[in-house]
Amino acid sequence: MPRVTFHPDSRAAEVRRGERLLAAAWKAGVGIKSVCGGRGKCGSCLVEVDPAGTAPDALTPLTDEERTLLPPGGEANGYRLACMCEVRGDLALSVPPESQAVRSAPRKPYTVTQVTPRPVVSRVCTEVPGAYAEPLRPLAERIRGAVASAARRKAVELPVAVLAEYSARPGFDGAREVTAVLYQERRVLDLRPGRATSLYGAAIDVGTTSIVAFLCDLAEGTIVGMRTAGNPQAIYGEDVISRMTHIQKDPEALAEMRRLLVAELNRLIAEAAADAGVSSADIGDAVVVGNPTMQHILLGVNPEPLGRAPYVPVWADGVEVEAVQLGLEILPYARVFVFPSIAGYIGGDTLAAVLTRGPEFYRGTHLLVDVGTNGEVVLAHDGRLTATSCATGPVYEGAHIRCGVRAAPGAIERTWVEPSGRIRWAAIREADGKGDPRPIGLCGSGVISSVAAFVASGLVGEDGAFAEAGRHAQLRGNVHGNAAELVLVSAPYTRTGRDIVLTQQDVRSVQLGKSALRAGIEILLAESGVGEIDRIYLAGTFGNHLEPEDILKIGLVPPVPVERIRSIGNAAGDGARMALFSRNHRRRAATLARKLRVLELSTRVDFQDLFVTHTALAPSPEAFAMA
Amino acid sequence: MADAIEAVRNWVIGGKRKEALEETQRALAAGVDAATIMKDGLIAAMSEVGRRYSSGEFFLPQMMIAARAMIEVVPVLKPHLVGKAAEKRGKAVVGTVAGDFHDIGKNIVKMMLEGAGYEVIDLGVDVGPEKFVEAVRKEAPNFVLMSALITLTMESMRRTIDALDAAGIRASVRVGVGGAPLTQKFADEIGADFYGEDAYTCVQACNRLLH
Numbered sequence: 106m107p108r109v110t111f112h113p114d115s116r117a118a119e120v121r122r123g124e125r126l127l128a129a130a131w132k133a134g135v136g137i138k139s140v141c142g143g144r145g146k147c148g149s150c151l152v153e154v155d156p157a158g159t160a161p162d163a164l165t166p167l168t169d170e171e172r173t174l175l176p177p178g179g180e181a182n183g184y185r186l187a188c189m190c191e192v193r194g195d196l197a198l199s200v201p202p203e204s205q206a207v208r209s210a211p212r213k214p215y216t217v218t219q220v221t222p223r224p225v226v227s228r229v230c231t232e233v234p235g236a237y238a239e240p241l242r243p244l245a246e247r248i249r250g251a252v253a254s255a256a257r258r259k260a261v262e263l264p265v266a267v268l269a270e271y272s273a274r275p276g277f278d279g280a281r282e283v284t285a286v287l288y289q290e291r292r293v294l295d296l297r298p299g300r301a302t303s304l305y306g307a308a309i310d311v312g313t314t315s316i317v318a319f320l321c322d323l324a325e326g327t328i329v330g331m332r333t334a335g336n337p338q339a340i341y342g343e344d345v346i347s348r349m350t351h352i353q354k355d356p357e358a359l360a361e362m363r364r365l366l367v368a369e370l371n372r373l374i375a376e377a378a379a380d381a382g383v384s385s386a387d388i389g390d391a392v393v394v395g396n397p398t399m400q401h402i403l404l405g406v407n408p409e410p411l412g413r414a415p416y417v418p419v420w421a422d423g424v425e426v427e428a429v430q431l432g433l434e435i436l437p438y439a440r441v442f443v444f445p446s447i448a449g450y451i452g453g454d455t456l457a458a459v460l461t462r463g464p465e466f467y468r469g470t471h472l473l474v475d476v477g478t479n480g481e482v483v484l485a486h487d488g489r490l491t492a493t494s495c496a497t498g499p500v501y502e503g504a505h506i507r508c509g510v511r512a513a514p515g516a517i518e519r520t521w522v523e524p525s526g527r528i529r530w531a532a533i534r535e536a537d538g539k540g541d542p543r544p545i546g547l548c549g550s551g552v553i554s555s556v557a558a559f560v561a562s563g564l565v566g567e568d569g570a571f572a573e574a575g576r577h578a579q580l581r582g583n584v585h586g587n588a589a590e591l592v593l594v595s596a597p598y599t600r601t602g603r604d605i606v607l608t609q610q611d612v613r614s615v616q617l618g619k620s621a622l623r624a625g626i627e628i629l630l631a632e633s634g635v636g637e638i639d640r641i642y643l644a645g646t647f648g649n650h651l652e653p654e655d656i657l658k659i660g661l662v663p664p665v666p667v668e669r670i671r672s673i674g675n676a677a678g679d680g681a682r683m684a685l686f687s688r689n690h691r692r693r694a695a696t697l698a699r700k701l702r703v704l705e706l707s708t709r710v711d712f713q714d715l716f717v718t719h720t721a722l723a724p725s726p727e728a729f730a731m732a
Numbered sequence: 733m734a735d736a737i738e739a740v741r742n743w744v745i746g747g748k749r750k751e752a753l754e755e756t757q758r759a760l761a762a763g764v765d766a767a768t769i770m771k772d773g774l775i776a777a778m779s780e781v782g783r784r785y786s787s788g789e790f791f792l793p794q795m796m797i798a799a800r801a802m803i804e805v806v807p808v809l810k811p812h813l814v815g816k817a818a819e820k821r822g823k824a825v826v827g828t829v830a831g832d833f834h835d836i837g838k839n840i841v842k843m844m845l846e847g848a849g850y851e852v853i854d855l856g857v858d859v860g861p862e863k864f865v866e867a868v869r870k871e872a873p874n875f876v877l878m879s880a881l882i883t884l885t886m887e888s889m890r891r892t893i894d895a896l897d898a899a900g901i902r903a904s905v906r907v908g909v910g911g912a913p914l915t916q917k918f919a920d921e922i923g924a925d926f927y928g929e930d931a932y933t934c935v936q937a938c939n940r941l942l943h
Contacts, residue, residue, distance in 0.1 A: 346882060413831030414831050570790075589787075609788035707833035713835065713839065716792075716836065720791055
């Protein structure tokens with residue numbers, strides 16, 4: 106079988122002859138960007154074949170279709186598209202930075218809402234009488250009696266599995282001090298000899314792109330450790346639809362994606378625990394929030410129906426699953442709470458974000474907007490909650506953009522045009538300020554910032570079309586005389602050795618994503634009879650990086666005074682932590698799930714006109730109506 | 733005469749329906765041949781709009797207002813068209829496939845076809861194979877045009893083609909497919925007759941296949 110080696114990680118896989126190169130990458134666990142899902146449309150899965158480690162004819166010959174998608178000079182440099190060629194023999198190749206799948210860890214992952222701790226689990230220490238204690242009773246009864254009285258309860262439940270594990274310990278039958286972990290003061294989740302007091306829990310936010318795990322001291326209500334990582338499922342595609350498509354084609358992909366996710370969660374929890382000096386035996390609870398697809402996959406439930414109309418979830422209840430059943434390496438009988446979902450695209454993450462809002466959210470008119478591959482919008486108006494979701498497209502993650510890259514060092518995150526017309530930019534630097542300062546491409550906020558800056562300076566019209574090529578030295582015309590792209594950084598000054606450009610198509614993608622979100626917001630507002638918005642909260646790690654001025658300029662949100670826009674960061678993670686610290690908030694989550702009304706946009710007849718209207722890059726475009 | 737036609741063409745490209753309508757009426761009153769206005773005014777305008785859309789110069793709003801202007805002019809020309817030119821160019825059944833509610837792309841195709849003189853039966857969104865089969869039986873169209881915007885719903889196109897086959901009416905129509913996630917390769921795989929990369933190429937393909 107041919108062997109394929111991927112650099113820079115030197116990961117390798119043996120694949121059958123005729124396997125697509127992209128599939129070989131999945132097999133090797135290498136994430137290659139495949140914006141179009143490997144259908145030969147986007148050219149994002151660019152790889153560079155290394156002639157040294159490659160047998161002649163190791164790949165099927167270049168076709169015309171593939172050639173048209175390669176960058177200029179690509180053929181001479183050994184570039185290929187991983188989704189368009191098949192493996193015939195041994196080969197080595199490198200995956201350039203701009204082709205590496207978005208597996209980015211969020212940069213500013215948390216905001217913290219203070220909560221009075223009232224955790225679901227607690228610890229009690231007590232003396233269990235020995236076998237000779239009168240009246241003679243089975244060990245289980247002695248334990249139950251001792252734990253119940255320590256917890257000041259009439260009785261507690263002791264599952265046989267917990268006792269069975271305890272009975273495997275030496276000297277289990279004798280009189281001794283034990284510590285029990287109690288679930289809602291009535292059910293023993295764990296039993297061990299000795300005295301232990303601290304009890305920890307994990308709050309986890311599983312995004313399509315990235316994962317955040319917090320390790321928290323439950324009694325204190327504090328964060329003791331935090332870890333973030335990219336979602337390892339990214340090797341199956343960057344958006345939820347790609348992942349569902351994989352599951353549609355191969356049902357085993359579901360189990361594999363679940364396995365990848367659980368393994369990553371275990372790694373994050375273990376690392377956070379090691380940092381804080383906490384043993385996994387002291388982690389007695391976990392709360393997970395995610396978008397509906399991620400929650401389905403974690404629970405092992407097929408998410409496929411979420412991908413097509415009428416977008417109804419298979420499983421939507423909030424649910425507690427034993428850690429051992431999920432494969433989560435904390436106390437085996439800990440009851441991991443997975444948030445409820447509301448609708449096909451409104452999940453526990455949205456609910457958790459709403460959970461972080463205090464009573465003021467329910468007075469007046471507030472809008473909570475989570476901007477990501479999918480945009481979720483929740484409107485609170487006179488105490489009523491209405492939510493909707495908009496397919497904004499992966500443009501906000503820097504995908505679907507010619508030079509789009511993940512938000513990592515080397516990504517341009519801000520662009521501005523000086524009065525002289527000089528175009529300036531700023532890229533994310535390495536944490537230590539060292540490393541190669543040359544940029545790789547544009548991350549999502551860089552794309553939005555560029556578009557806003559170019560509209561403001563007239564290089565891009567409100568209709569999204571570039572100005573004529575003569576307008577600026579960095580505008581490059583196409584054959585029709587229109588500017589087809591704007592060169593932000595030219596090849597000699599980039600890390601990729603290729604120009605970093607913003608293309609006309611990129612601007613069009615921004616317009617599509619922007620108008621989907623804005624049209625959704627407008628319908629939500631109209632439906633609730635809202636005039637003025639008191640505050641707009643931007644949630645999601647991406648929301649944190651958007652400049653309020655930029656999004657007002659391009660009309661991503663309705664026009665409001667800029668000070669009414671507030672970033673609340675990873676609100677989903679914050680909400681998960683609140684539900685971990687307090688059972689009151691966990692109950693509130695269930696109540697909110699029932700109260701939240703969902704507005705489905707796909708069946709609205711007025712959506713099309715609003716969508717078309719808001720493709721304009723302006724705060725309040727003139728209304729477009731087909732009628 | 734050439735000036736009047738060029739004016740109609742430019743008003744349509746610019747999406748000025750009132751002006752396009754007035755110019756058309758003026759031209760007709762001046763004795764300009766309706767079939768020529770149709771061909772060199774409207775259809776030429778649509779080609780130009782299609783070209784500008786493909787190059788990125790035009791976007792959805794410009795495309796849609798141009799198509800709307802064109803649709804308004806067609807009924808004014810119609811009574812003046814005689815003989816062969818008066819006939820509908822062809823008939824198409826269009827719809828977004830089962831599981832998919834996205835209709836903007838489908839609506840643009842519909843408008844451009846109407847502007848090009850086709851009769852269009854719009855089945856709407858979330859259209860299952862049976863509904864396509866039923867419509868083909870009832871309407872006897874030249875074309876069945878399917879749209880899908882989600883990778884997961886593309887499979888429904890294959891099922892529709894299979895259903896047309898099973899109903900024994902596959903040979904009576906040409907099947908065209910389109911939508912953002914589609915490729916020529918996928919169209920070939922499922923046995924479609926053509927793939928329209930955008931609305932304009934779809935109309936061009938219909939024109940080509942009709943002759």
